[in-house]
Amino acid sequence: MSRQSAGGRKAQKGEYIETDTGNKVSRRANITGTANITLGGKTVIQADAYLRGDLQRRTDGADAKAPATAINVGRYTFISQGCVIKPPSRISRGQVSYYPLRIGDNVFIGPGSTVSAASIGSHVHIGENSILQAGVIVKDCVKILPGSIVPANMVVPSFSVVGGQPARVVGELGEGWGVSPGGMSGGATTTSSGEWVEGGELRELIRMTR
């Protein structure tokens, strides 16, 4: 379970609250239903991100025995500014019900994106201002171009490049997707901006975030 962001005026203490497992959650992130959100560790949630953990599956009749996780985020995942992470909803029998949302490892979600997918694999790069509608399933190693709208219930297979409104598969990723080139492995950052590769390990990016 993630630590809750203490929503006070504590800007002096730094932008991010760091949890025991290394998650960095911005003080200015809007997170509801923290009991239903699981962060895998070393995950960054930037300012103005909305995580709707309160939208969880409603158990009929019997009260909730165990709080089901509504949002499950893996390790080294980067949720940028202004993202909305909202569990997918579906209307079944006249009722709106929410399903859990799972995000894998090393996922980059660009600024201003709205994610309502059912699941997102690992090594996925989501460009800025894109929208993943309810029930989208994104497999591993996928690039979603900026500004695309992935329609509801779409399945994006691995090694696809997806873009457009509505999004469709527009290309294939190269074989070297996510491979950190040897030239920049391991801390060879020299300038104030480190280097990382789309779809690759986001460790550097996470580390630099402070």
Place this chain on the structure above:
Amino acid sequence: MAQPFPYTFYQCPCQRPAPPGLPAPSAGDPPDAFSAPPLPGTPSRTSASASAPGPRDQAGAADADDFDPRGAREQHSLFPLEHLLYCDDCAALRCPRCVVDEILSWFCPSCLFEVPSSQVRADGPRCARNCYNCPVCTAPLSVVSLDAESQGLAGPRSLAPDAAAPPPAPAVGGMPHGPFMMSCGYCNWTTLDVGVQFEKATNITGQLARTRNGGLPVPTLREREKEREKRRELREQREQGGVIQEQQQQQHRQRGTTSASSYVVPQITTTSSPPSTPSTPAAGSETSAQLPPGPPPEHLDPALHFSNLAAFYKTQLSENASGGGSGTGIGASSLAGFDYNSPTSFSRIMSLYGTPTSRKAARARPKPWREAASLDEGLVVFDDGINRKGGEGGADDAGPHGVSSRPNAEEQLISRLSETPYSSTATLAQRALQPPSEHLVPSLSPPGPPSAATPSPLSYHARPQVLATDLRPTAPLLRTKRTKRCRECRHILHRLESKLTSTRPKIRLLALDRVPRLSLRALAADRPNRAVWSPAFPVQVVSQAAAGGGGGGGAGAGATPAPAIGSINSIAGAGPARPGCADRARLEPGVPLQLVLRVANPLFDPVRVQLASPPVAPGPVPARTTILCPHFEVGANTDVWDEALSGGSGRGPGEKGARRGGEGAGVAGGAAEAGKVWERGRNWTSVVVEVVVPRGVGGASKGGGIGGVGAGSAAGRGDEGEGEDGEGEEEDGSGGEDGNVLEIPVHCRVEYDADASTGAGGGVVGGGSHAERRAGGGAATEKRQVEFWVVFGVGRVAG
């Protein structure tokens, strides 16, 4: 280019003409010639760029024949480094064009089920499960119960168009009940829009195959046969009664419209041949007399057409096989023996000079085959409108097949289109996305009482799919999982684990691991007197995008990428002014811009690098380019910890002190100096490149790009700036979207001494790299050399 600036493309030399022998490394160092200080806006620029087809004159060292990154061919040989593989045996880069794909498995991109290749061969490359895409917007369709929808929140949806639909059954128990439809979650298209609904939520493919737009069932093969039989019998009955009348009509027609009869099988008007003749004239008179004017049978529904033809030839075969018929057919006439179509007559001819026993067989006179003569037999007459004029006298003058008495098929279509609002026609992109089997739509026979001769379900004919109501849900094309092999030596370069869902590679020989990576970034942008050139994203992204649609997913997907990409651009409204990061990289003309070119070495040996670039960039932006330090070394890609432990330089941003530690350190003040390396790290070195965009360039093509610029948009990369400069550059397009993009080609040569035991790299294989074995020294090392061209996309010229 779809990549944000600054991008780096590597050229795969596979499609270039083979270099004449080894590119002999000469000592006449070309880069020295390049490192002349830039003089912004000097008049010499014109002359320099007139000879701008390249660095070739100086770069005799490299195989720098004529490399223009804007050339039409180079569009297909420039790739991001991530897309390139490296064959160790050939010691060459391998791009998607010079690898061989081997299909491991087929799978549906939507349901991710593997499809056996035998089924692909039989059923075609589309998913046969319940996956369907919206024909309007390509979003996936979901099966929805009509009942649940009416119960749901949105209130009763008007389901008016289908009057034949049974009332939705009430939901019983938990399962959704009643008829189902498929609906698009993106554009709200439903199959009800084309009048299709389903009884069950499963086996959508089967149900869809049995239903045609409008809800009418598609007759099965058996039903078709039955119908055909029935009609034949009907016709024969009528024939018995009206032979004489028939003949009169025929003669009349032959007199009137000679052209109409030209495509008809020669009419044999012997009264003694009832079984064969009836098909032609009788059908004609029937249809012409009974069908009210309507869409003419210009094309048969392809499936029906085929079944008609097949049935016709089957009967022909069987009639021949049964001893040449009863002698009542045409076969009895004098035409017999001259029909080379018939297999029996062919065998007779072949045995003309055979043994006399064959004479005996010849006694059973084989009946010649006649050709299909009516719609029922699969004859489709092209209606070009000429015949129509002859037949306009009236229904009696109709051609033998009822073709010529009604308006032309295409005119029908045009008139129909003119009555249809534009919004309810299918766009070209939508039509292109439909599977080819749907491109002809069976059109209903004209309204009216179904005549006895033409029962309604069989009177379908086809027309092109132009209306929105003609669209059908499309099953997604299958994708493939592939192994890549080198085209030269057949070694596997890339192979994933065979499990379908696995993304882990078993074999992966990437160019990323073999070839130095070159990247460009701005020198400190806050410097006065320098152009502001901000990187794409606050945190630098080494972008890995798809090289257009070049990858072409799978076998089946190869057909669609181009239109798809174009339409996406237009759909997304992603014109030149996309709010992406690309536009932020604006270059000011006339202001010298300093960039840092960084070479990172993935190899475990230190490498010597020689860079060279043409003094004036070819293309629409003739910027002067100067690499301040074209010769340098790059350290080996040793273990990170070696450096961390020995060098004492910290990791991360704190190691700034450790840079510039080399012998050619940049000046501490930060001014770039010719001949000096800018920065140096464990396995990378960066040098400064100075670029001056001449004044009067740029701003040429704002909003020039119409429509989507797809992958291979070489023709659209023209420039009006060229006209202003009056320089003779070989650009062909006019006003492309990329007319103000500065691209700098840089030739990179890398030499290093490698352990001879690793890798087999013997000779040169076209890829611009070779190795020379050096005998000297204790350990057998060999000198290897890799050469390639790189294109940097620097940015757009402002203004």
